[in-house]
Amino acid sequence: MSTLNISRGAQFSKIMGIGGYRPRRVVDNAEIITYIDSSDEWIRTRSGITERRWASEDETVSMMSQAAARKAMDRAGVEPGQIDTVIVATVTHLHQTPAIATTIASELGARNAAAFDISAACAGFCYALAMADSFIRTGASKHVLIIGVERLSDLTDKHDRSTAFIFADGAGAAVVGPSDTPAVGPVVWGSDGDQADLIAQTESWPTAMDPDAHEDGKPHWPMLRMNGNPVFKWASFTMAKTAAEAMDAAGVKPEDLEVFVPHQANNRITDAMFKALKLPSDVVIGRDIIHHGNTSAASIPLAIETLLESGQARSGQTCLIIGFGAGLVYAGQVILLP
Numbered sequence: 548m549s550t551l552n553i554s555r556g557a558q559f560s561k562i563m564g565i566g567g568y569r570p571r572r573v574v575d576n577a578e579i580i581t582y583i584d585s586s587d588e589w590i591r592t593r594s595g596i597t598e599r600r601w602a603s604e605d606e607t608v609s610m611m612s613q614a615a616a617r618k619a620m621d622r623a624g625v626e627p628g629q630i631d632t633v634i635v636a637t638v639t640h641l642h643q644t645p646a647i648a649t650t651i652a653s654e655l656g657a658r659n660a661a662a663f664d665i666s667a668a669c670a671g672f673c674y675a676l677a678m679a680d681s682f683i684r685t686g687a688s689k690h691v692l693i694i695g696v697e698r699l700s701d702l703t704d705k706h707d708r709s710t711a712f713i714f715a716d717g718a719g720a721a722v723v724g725p726s727d728t729p730a731v732g733p734v735v736w737g738s739d740g741d742q743a744d745l746i747a748q749t750e751s752w753p754t755a756m757d758p759d760a761h762e763d764g765k766p767h768w769p770m771l772r773m774n775g776n777p778v779f780k781w782a783s784f785t786m787a788k789t790a791a792e793a794m795d796a797a798g799v800k801p802e803d804l805e806v807f808v809p810h811q812a813n814n815r816i817t818d819a820m821f822k823a824l825k826l827p828s829d830v831v832i833g834r835d836i837i838h839h840g841n842t843s844a845a846s847i848p849l850a851i852e853t854l855l856e857s858g859q860a861r862s863g864q865t866c867l868i869i870g871f872g873a874g875l876v877y878a879g880q881v882i883l884l885p
Contacts, residue, residue: 554686557725560679562885563625563690566618567852568611568718569839570600579712582705590712595814599715599840601700608640611718612651612696615848620655622885623722625690627656630722632688634678635664636671636844638873639698648694657692668746669810669872670736671695671844672719673880676868677734679723694720695844702748704770713813714771715840719848721885732797735789736878742781745774746873782816782871786879787823790869793879794824799865801826806854806866806884808833811846820869831860843872851884860884 575598576587590596602611612635620627633655635648648662667674672695679691699714723731748769754760755769786809794804807830809817814836821832833850842849847868854860862884869879 556684556686559726559729560683560723561726561730563722563724564619564623564885565721565848565852566615567849568614570602570606570716572601572603574599574601583708583711595837596840598838602698602716608647608696609651612694615718615720616692619720619722625722629690630657630692631660632691633660633662634675634693636675636695638666638668667876668874669843670870670876670878672847673870673878680731691723695848697843697845702771709775710773713841715842717842717845717849719845721848730883732881734878734880735793735796739875742875745778783819786871787820789877790879797881799881804830804867805864806831806860808847808850808868810870811836811850812841
């Protein structure tokens with residue numbers, strides 16, 4: 548029997564550049580409380596959110612993705628033709644097929660790149676990073692463009708008091724390439740499908756679009772629903788354990804950590820995780836949720852970009868990222884900031 552050749556790539560990978568796109572329209576809490584029975588104080592206390600961005604008609608999943616990707620490629624010093632794989636993490640590309648990644652790759656100029664979408668909700672960016680790291684180290688790819696992008700406003704019921712103030716839109720992208728030194732730690736990831744109904748669409752698309760399925764005889768888009776209290780407990784405490792495992796896998800102790808960027812789900816969840824992990828008080832924490840809301844797969848790269856652009860964090864610092872959301876799915880890694 549013949550022996551097969553196998554591909555071998557770089558020993559390590561790194562994030563070379565990161566970029567984001569935030570929609571033009573700013574929606575503050577004063578507008579939100581015209582849709583729900585609430586108050587600015589209640590929303591701030593409950594989530595930390597003061598405002599969020601909702602996409603306009605022209606700010607499509609593809610448009611936002613490309614804008615974020617171009618910034619990431621410019622910062623990485625990588626031309627579109629050097630990108631050989633494009634991974635898009637999203638739950639709001641509302642076409643079953645084809646994947647939006649193929650269109651994005653072509654319009655960016657990465658026309659021969661492998662391209663596909665993944666659905667991993669708010670852990671999507673971390674899932675995509677784990678795959679990019681593996682592709683580069685096995686030789687399957689050399690430069691991978693990963694994008695987390697959402698238009699959650701399309702699936703948000705503005706009159707649902709439990710979710711209307713949370714979800715937002717945006718895109719974050721990163722170029723991942725070869726490295727001479729370790730810069731992306733081992734991923735710790737998994738899922739808990741027994742609790743999948745805690746965050747889910749209200750109904751399937753066929754049911755939602757069937758007029759006979761609704762009392763008013765009209766089709767309805769399926770909306771997102773979330774059982775907040777169980778999700779809060781799961782994310783605050785179970786995910787702190789996963790984050791600790793990610794640090795341990797990377798050989799990083801709490802006192803070695805310089806930056807912490809969890810998925811921007813809720814400021815109280817971030818505080819609970821920070822406390823449970825016993826991180827030093829001088830660790831820089833991503834709190835993009837305050838001004839941009841919960842953008843699901845886009846939230847981690849957007850939060851990293853905010854910290855880098857503001858000077859709160861800098862290139863080369865050790866950063867813990869962890870995503871968690873519908874599924875329930877989760878993933879975390881320690882990285883060096885680009």
